[in-house]
Amino acid sequence: MTLLQVAQRLKHFDEEERTYTKEEALKEANRCEQCKDAPCENGCPLQVPIKTFIKAVQDEQFDRALQLIKKQNPFPKICGRACEVHRDCVKACKLKHPVQIGKLERFVAEHGKNLSPEKIKKNKKKIAIVGAGPSGLSCASFLSQKGYNITVFEALPCKGGRLALRTPLYKLPRGIIDEEFKSVQANFRHSVAIGKTLHIKELQKGYDAILLASGAGAPVIPSIEGVEKGNIFTAHDLLMRINHMNAHQVTEHQIPIGEKIVVWGGSETAVETARTLRRLGGEVTLIFEHDHHQMTANPETLRKAKEEGLHFLLLTQIQKIKGGKDIESLECVPLMSQMTPSGEAVLTPMEDSEFTLLCDQLYLATGQHSTPLMDPETRLRQTRTGKILVDEHLRTSEEGVFAGGEVSTGTSTLAGAMADGKKAAEKIDLWMHKKLQNSDDEKTF
Numbered sequence: 001m002t003l004l005q006v007a008q009r010l011k012h013f014d015e016e017e018r019t020y021t022k023e024e025a026l027k028e029a030n031r032c033e034q035c036k037d038a039p040c041e042n043g044c045p046l047q048v049p050i051k052t053f054i055k056a057v058q059d060e061q062f063d064r065a066l067q068l069i070k071k072q073n074p075f076p077k078i079c080g081r082a083c084e085v086h087r088d089c090v091k092a093c094k095l096k097h098p099v100q101i102g103k104l105e106r107f108v109a110e111h112g113k114n115l116s117p118e119k120i121k122k123n124k125k126k127i128a129i130v131g132a133g134p135s136g137l138s139c140a141s142f143l144s145q146k147g148y149n150i151t152v153f154e155a156l157p158c159k160g161g162r163l164a165l166r167t168p169l170y171k172l173p174r175g176i177i178d179e180e181f182k183s184v185q186a187n188f189r190h191s192v193a194i195g196k197t198l199h200i201k202e203l204q205k206g207y208d209a210i211l212l213a214s215g216a217g218a219p220v221i222p223s224i225e226g227v228e229k230g231n232i233f234t235a236h237d238l239l240m241r242i243n244h245m246n247a248h249q250v251t252e253h254q255i256p257i258g259e260k261i262v263v264w265g266g267s268e269t270a271v272e273t274a275r276t277l278r279r280l281g282g283e284v285t286l287i288f289e290h291d292h293h294q295m296t297a298n299p300e301t302l303r304k305a306k307e308e309g310l311h312f313l314l315l316t317q318i319q320k321i322k323g324g325k326d327i328e329s330l331e332c333v334p335l336m337s338q339m340t341p342s343g344e345a346v347l348t349p350m351e352d353s354e355f356t357l358l359c360d361q362l363y364l365a366t367g368q369h370s371t372p373l374m375d376p377e378t379r380l381r382q383t384r385t386g387k388i389l390v391d392e393h394l395r396t397s398e399e400g401v402f403a404g405g406e407v408s409t410g411t412s413t414l415a416g417a418m419a420d421g422k423k424a425a426e427k428i429d430l431w432m433h434k435k436l437q438n439s440d441d442e443k444t445f
């Protein structure tokens with residue numbers, strides 16, 4: 001067992017799962033059948049050569065396995081822990097009990113040796129990257145290897161982006177993020193909010209190209225009666241306070257824990273918020289409108305949450321938040337779900353079955369929008385919800401300005417966001433060599 005027992009897990013925020021031992025890694029790698037068509041690789045947005053790196057593990061060539069991974073994925077320690085693997089490679093594995101690719105990647109990242117860095121011939125070109133999250137830093141990593149001078153602008157005082165906002169410490173310790181992101185050859189300018197401290201126009205004057213990768217850090221607040229009451233928080237509030245202010249340890253930042261806590265949502269963030277609150281000693285109920293098939297949370301995370309005593313109230317709609325100044329209860333109604341022939345779930349409230357659920361703290365994990373660009377001078381084309389419009393080459397409506405990751409896609413997996421950063425690096429490099437300007441593909445907006 002690489003996972004801590006429930007009683008231990010609930011006591012602290014230390015990492016809940018340890019890395020495979022060599023024996024465990026070899027046993028797991030040897031389950032891989034080295035399928036000819038390797039469908040697992042089609043499931044990886046970063047195009048990690050999964051079959052080949054697992055073969056290297058089978059042969060106990062851990063350094064080679066690491067080099068194979070790092071060519072495509074500069075942050076394997078992070079991905080091996082926090083990538084939502086069920087959606088991608090593991091789900092695509094042919095075996096009934098899929099090979100635990102993420103756990104093997106984590107093993108390799110810790111047991112393989114990095115090659116000494118090659119001497120890179122620097123060019124004179126300067127690239128600005130807005131956002132120090134997975135897509136921004138993946139782009140920075142690939143572009144710096146091509147000799148560009150990179151400056152990363154970040155509004156927060158730390159690196160991490162979505163990892164800081166949505167991934168709890170027991171899954172991804174802060175030290176791992178710092179260690180892997182330290183390898184990125186770039187200048188970092190923290191606490192700079194593009195659009196407030198510095199305008200995109202100013203960046204355009206000082207840099208040859210710009211990537212906007214500011215992520216999706218704006219929580220969606222549902223329009224529901226009573227949502228303005230006290231003791232209603234967002235999942236981001238909680239996870240940021242713990243990840244960056246050590247609110248689980250530092251008395252002056254301590255989080256008051258209610259007696260009847262509800263988390264609203266069915267995503268990985270929702271379930272991790274509930275698990276975090278369980279570690280803080282709360283009794284927690286998770287409410288979601290659909291059934292568990294529609295939950296986007298990782299099945300492994302759901303299994304851990306059940307073991308840890310999280311209550312689930314599925315197929316339930318919150319209709320109203322009641323109370324005085326602070327929240328006191330939720331008016332709910334059970335829903336019936338019927339599938340249409342096209343596979344869409346249609347929800348209908350059950351008649352005369354409304355009920356009241358006592359609740360003195362509500363955490364909203366009801367999604368997130370792209371982080372808004374607070375730049376009144378920008379003419380970048382965006383959707384109504386603030387997503388930046390890009391064409392297939394990740395070009396925005398402004399010459400030399402690209403956008404990648406959740407700021408243009410809305411939401412994605414960790415590997416998806418990193419893959420977008422990598423694609424942005426390729427496109428920016430082509431653009432710098434004047435190969436993209438001559439592309440026959442017209443911008444699609």
Ligand code: SF4
Pocket residue numbers: 031032033034035038039040041050051054092093094095099101
């Ligand atoms: S699909 Fe599964 S068994 Fe086949 S090569 Fe990939 S990891 Fe190995």
